[in-house]
Amino acid sequence: MKVTVDESKCVAAGQCVVHAGAVFDQRDEDGVVILLSENPSEDLADDVRQAAAVCPASAILLTR
Known part of the structure; x- marks a missing residue:
């Protein structure tokens, strides 16, 4: 995942x-x-997805 x-x-x-x-x-x-980590480890993926989902400004983009 790339953030x-x-x-x-x-x-x-x-x-x-x-x-x-x-x-x-x-x-x-x-x-x-x-952004502290552009390519976070897989064990953080669920947390990062949740962060992107709750961002009120939709300022976080996740790509593969």
Whole structure:
């Protein structure tokens, strides 16, 4: 799985960090998403899918 984020869409809700903190973080100054791992391990796949599903701005894109 490959993860990309569109920072311009991010509304800093932090749901990605709650669901997949090993893959996502937030900038201190404005809360915008930081992608920590573009290709997370398979054991994190379910968490990353959940994070993408709950993102209120649809700022997370998952591809194979």
